[in-house]
Amino acid sequence: MITLYGFGAAFGLPDPSPFVTKAEVLLKMAGLTYRTDTQGLRKAPKGKLPYIDDDGERIADSTFIRWHIERKYRIDLDRGLSAEQRAIAWAFEKMAEDQLYWAVVDARWMDDGNFARGPIQFFRSVPAPVRPLVIALIRRSVRGRLRAHGMGRHSRDEIVALGARSIDAIADYLGEKPYFLGAEPTGVDATMFAFAAGLFCPRFETPLRSAAERHDNLKRYVGRMTARYYPDLSELAGIKAAA
Numbered sequence: 722m723i724t725l726y727g728f729g730a731a732f733g734l735p736d737p738s739p740f741v742t743k744a745e746v747l748l749k750m751a752g753l754t755y756r757t758d759t760q761g762l763r764k765a766p767k768g769k770l771p772y773i774d775d776d777g778e779r780i781a782d783s784t785f786i787r788w789h790i791e792r793k794y795r796i797d798l799d800r801g802l803s804a805e806q807r808a809i810a811w812a813f814e815k816m817a818e819d820q821l822y823w824a825v826v827d828a829r830w831m832d833d834g835n836f837a838r839g840p841i842q843f844f845r846s847v848p849a850p851v852r853p854l855v856i857a858l859i860r861r862s863v864r865g866r867l868r869a870h871g872m873g874r875h876s877r878d879e880i881v882a883l884g885a886r887s888i889d890a891i892a893d894y895l896g897e898k899p900y901f902l903g904a905e906p907t908g909v910d911a912t913m914f915a916f917a918a919g920l921f922c923p924r925f926e927t928p929l930r931s932a933a934e935r936h937d938n939l940k941r942y943v944g945r946m947t948a949r950y951y952p953d954l955s956e957l958a959g960i961k962a963a964a
């Protein structure tokens with residue numbers, strides 16, 4: 722049995738982490754049975770979520786989870802794609818994960834209003850007397866990670882400009898195709914969907930959401946992916962599921 726360790730549904734999203742949502746959609750795409758567990762962060766092999774436990778084998782990181790699924794269960798989530806399309810998929814995926822992600826982290830964690838509307842909830846279980854201190858320490862650590870990546874060295878306007886450029890690229894490449902690379906979903910859709918759903922999340926007031934909302938095709942894509950992979954949700958991130 723596979724256990725997927727994530728944070729749990731929040732903000733109208735299957736998971737606040739796009740990486741956890743990506744891993745879950747990959748499991749769904751592969752047609753594998755799994756259960757979820759939200760208590761894994763402290764035991765996470767790499768200190769981050771997601772990771773999976775597959776019959777005692779622990780695999781951390783959404784990309785390694787994908788490769789594990791494909792190898793062990795003999796599934797090619799990119800079947801039918803050319804080498805060129807696979808290369809494009811990889812480049813878009815890493816753009817989202819290693820660049821756009823940090824613009825989203827900045828919007829959610831560094832903006833006081835968004836922090837109060839979202840991530841502050843993660844600290845509910847911390848005893849009230851020490852909660853402000855813990856929150857300050859964790860936000861400082863997130864700020865440090867943003868700086869270490871490089872994104873955190875830019876002004877807010879510059880961060881938004883970089884993030885919006887990636888959003889435009891994703892939407893422009895998607896175009897009027899039903900899925901990112903054509904008529905059927907492939908592995909990259911797990912990532913594109915996870916990030917797009919997070920961008921549209923109405924909980925957060927951010928110019929990145931405005932940038933996403935300028936692309937109706939991206940919104941329709943989230944609705945299509947929701948209908949396919951989260952059929953029990955009539956809407957996700959405020960977007961109606963629609964095939």
Ligand SMILES: N[C@@H](CCC(=O)N[C@@H](CS)C(=O)NCC(=O)O)C(=O)O
Nearest residue numbers: 738739740768769770771782783784
């Ligand atoms: N490269 C990793 C990234 C995972 C990641 O950044 N997870 C974040 C949440 S979005 C996390 O677990 N952060 C908790 C922490 O750093 O303490 C993947 O693809 O799974």
